[in-house]
Amino acid sequence: MAAPLPLKNVRVANFGWVWAGPVVGQTLGFLGAEVYKIESRSRIDINRTLPPFGEGVNDPDRSLQNHAGWAGNGSVTLNLKEPEGVELAKQIVAVSDVVIENFGPGAMEALKLGYDELRAVKEDIVMLSMPTAGLSGPLKNVRTYGMSLTSLTGIDSFTGYRDGPPVPVENAFSDPYNGIMGAFAVLVALTHRDRTGKGQHIDYSQQESIMQLAGPAFMDYVMNGRAATTMGNRHPTSAIAPHGVFRCQGDDRWISIVVANDEEWQGLCIAMGDPQWAQSSDYATSAGRVKHIDSLHEQLAAWVAGHDDHKLADLLQEHGVAGVPVSSIADLLADPHFKARGTYVEVTHPLGFKETIYGSYVKSNKFVAAVRPGPMIGQDNDHVFKDLLGLPEERYRDLIEREIIY
Amino acid sequence: MPEGALEGLKVVELGQMVSAPYCAKLFADFGADVVKVEPPDGDVARQWGPFPNDEPHPEKGGLFFFLNTNKRGVTLDVSEPEGRDELIELLRDADMFIENNRPQQMRDWGLDYDSLAIVNPNLVMVSITPFGQTGPYSGWLAYDLNAYHLSAAGHRYCGRPGEAPLEHGTFSADFYGANAGAAWGLAAVYGRAVVGGGQQLDVSCAEVIASVFTGCQNIGGYAQDGVYETRTGVGMPLGAPATILPCKDGHVWMLALQPGQWNALAKVMGNPDWMLLEQFQDMFVRAQNADAMYPLIEQWTMEHTKAEIMERCQEEGCPTTAIMTVPEAAEQPHLQERGYVVDIEHPVLGSMRTLGAPFGLPESPGGPTSPPPLLGQHNDELLSRRGRS
Numbered sequence: 060m061a062a063p064l065p066l067k068n069v070r071v072a073n074f075g076w077v078w079a080g081p082v083v084g085q086t087l088g089f090l091g092a093e094v095y096k097i098e099s100r101s102r103i104d105i106n107r108t109l110p111p112f113g114e115g116v117n118d119p120d121r122s123l124q125n126h127a128g129w130a131g132n133g134s135v136t137l138n139l140k141e142p143e144g145v146e147l148a149k150q151i152v153a154v155s156d157v158v159i160e161n162f163g164p165g166a167m168e169a170l171k172l173g174y175d176e177l178r179a180v181k182e183d184i185v186m187l188s189m190p191t192a193g194l195s196g197p198l199k200n201v202r203t204y205g206m207s208l209t210s211l212t213g214i215d216s217f218t219g220y221r222d223g224p225p226v227p228v229e230n231a232f233s234d235p236y237n238g239i240m241g242a243f244a245v246l247v248a249l250t251h252r253d254r255t256g257k258g259q260h261i262d263y264s265q266q267e268s269i270m271q272l273a274g275p276a277f278m279d280y281v282m283n284g285r286a287a288t289t290m291g292n293r294h295p296t297s298a299i300a301p302h303g304v305f306r307c308q309g310d311d312r313w314i315s316i317v318v319a320n321d322e323e324w325q326g327l328c329i330a331m332g333d334p335q336w337a338q339s340s341d342y343a344t345s346a347g348r349v350k351h352i353d354s355l356h357e358q359l360a361a362w363v364a365g366h367d368d369h370k371l372a373d374l375l376q377e378h379g380v381a382g383v384p385v386s387s388i389a390d391l392l393a394d395p396h397f398k399a400r401g402t403y404v405e406v407t408h409p410l411g412f413k414e415t416i417y418g419s420y421v422k423s424n425k426f427v428a429a430v431r432p433g434p435m436i437g438q439d440n441d442h443v444f445k446d447l448l449g450l451p452e453e454r455y456r457d458l459i460e461r462e463i464i465y
Numbered sequence: 466m467p468e469g470a471l472e473g474l475k476v477v478e479l480g481q482m483v484s485a486p487y488c489a490k491l492f493a494d495f496g497a498d499v500v501k502v503e504p505p506d507g508d509v510a511r512q513w514g515p516f517p518n519d520e521p522h523p524e525k526g527g528l529f530f531f532l533n534t535n536k537r538g539v540t541l542d543v544s545e546p547e548g549r550d551e552l553i554e555l556l557r558d559a560d561m562f563i564e565n566n567r568p569q570q571m572r573d574w575g576l577d578y579d580s581l582a583i584v585n586p587n588l589v590m591v592s593i594t595p596f597g598q599t600g601p602y603s604g605w606l607a608y609d610l611n612a613y614h615l616s617a618a619g620h621r622y623c624g625r626p627g628e629a630p631l632e633h634g635t636f637s638a639d640f641y642g643a644n645a646g647a648a649w650g651l652a653a654v655y656g657r658a659v660v661g662g663g664q665q666l667d668v669s670c671a672e673v674i675a676s677v678f679t680g681c682q683n684i685g686g687y688a689q690d691g692v693y694e695t696r697t698g699v700g701m702p703l704g705a706p707a708t709i710l711p712c713k714d715g716h717v718w719m720l721a722l723q724p725g726q727w728n729a730l731a732k733v734m735g736n737p738d739w740m741l742l743e744q745f746q747d748m749f750v751r752a753q754n755a756d757a758m759y760p761l762i763e764q765w766t767m768e769h770t771k772a773e774i775m776e777r778c779q780e781e782g783c784p785t786t787a788i789m790t791v792p793e794a795a796e797q798p799h800l801q802e803r804g805y806v807v808d809i810e811h812p813v814l815g816s817m818r819t820l821g822a823p824f825g826l827p828e829s830p831g832g833p834t835s836p837p838p839l840l841g842q843h844n845d846e847l848l849s850r851r852g853r854s
Contacts, residue, residue: 067659086648197802216788230678239673302610
């Protein structure tokens, strides 16, 4: 029988919007926390408006990618432009352990929901603020999109084909990364709170968190004054070769191949049938293979071409070589590995249609994560305002009518 | 100085390369007591550089430095009974065990979760591998590049059509897996009394990205409508401008989608007449006419530096940014002022600069304060005599 979820005694008021903030709530929610995303019909979160929609109907409760990214969060609606809405938000915070937000610096203060105001209603509150570049410093008001955040970290300068210009990553790779890391930050602060009784206001700079991925190149700059250039699919510290993606038989089919040591190189040679070119002393050592990587990749590409990606991966794996097919989006749903692990799950949305979202993206051998469909806007209003805050029915109806709970 | 948030938490790492070491480092950053267990010839990352002057040396690797600050280190040959026994002693009173070895290898060593739970039922074991503990690829050999590309992140979002899908030039999948392992692992420790003891968390680096990134954005639509897209090399093909453009001294991430942003860009560019043309009046028609528009913007960007462009655009409300090189990113005054880069004294390397904690905790500050362990540096301190190697 599955164990209780580890965060079942944690309650979260999530003012996060779009993607990164909601993924913080999702991660805590999957792990058992009671998470309420606080949003409003007076300003529909843009993430609810993104296609494709369930059954093709354009509606803020039917955005499929929104449901996947927000699943695990509940939803309550409050119009925060109204002082009564702010007051109710504070009442939710007063019975919560954690507050999450990813607006720009100062936005929560402008709403009268800054850390000092929230601490006045819940002294040991853990508040996570995750603006682009942190709460202080000359760049604190910088504006980026999720996909351009990496421009401020050095990462974009080395993403691209060798000897070519930087190639943009075409979606916000940083957002869900920061969402998960934001959940870690909350858990670190909760651990500290439980030991000391003190809450705190986490200054989470998305720039700094994602810049850790530039760590290897940063160290090369520190040690050698070098500015990294576009890497292609090569090893990030140029330590091993082959290390690349090679074209296979079929339309846009590819395989990734990595050889990390001499033993794996011998395996690759045998898998290829010991061709003459591979006997060259140029390729006998790891240093040699790195030095002669261009000719090595050219020869390897010629051998790979014409092979089926999956059959070739099987052959390489049999010989102890890290060869793995490159997936397309279509491959993900059909992949036997992801199927076996239940990576994607079909759920029935409260509106009645079936949709596919991702499930527990980490697996526990003790508990089953709380994966539910993405929240309907305001789905938890009854529970939060009546049960949790104890509003009398009449006042609750009145607040809805006056579009405070809205 | 206030103590770290995770003071008192005991973590043992049996990890090499990037994923498990970075995961354990996140705990070490915030005050946990982390013991790194290396094989007698060391973590492979010690050989991976970068090295000062490109001269390989097992104590001078930059990647190893970055990933292993604030840890103590021992060397053990866990394939030998004595070495395994020493590791078991370390795990007996540990809270967490973070590792990234192949699942079959761990079983062969008798270090699988079921064996360890007998010794320490409260242990939270975080296993971070390319494909996870179960499923048909679980036994496959793979590295960061392989895991990343199984997630479709490159095929969908990085590269030009007809050319190879691209990794981002770093260990993207390993970092993602480390991050997920840290969050779920700490949750399991936090809720240990609720759950009723320890457990194993199975992290597949490929699966994390295939879920929260490519899965999130694509899988619902593909499952319902059966259509999917692939990389374009452009940035945002449906709205414009949203791409990387060259400028006088490098590149900028050019973004001006909303009307206010477009007007701001026009102002910065001196309101050229062409920007008033009908085919450039909203982000969608601009995208349809992108081939005509991008060269016109580029003419202007080529006359200005990335710093000028970013400063003027940001001032006026257009979110365009400079593509910072690694040196530019490293030296930006913003990060210096926030204390994000730190210097640490290392017995072999001397003073060495590295990146600070990934987020700021004012009540319990974190970040690197001590250098990574020399190979076997803490053997005397942490091991009984018999297992030392």
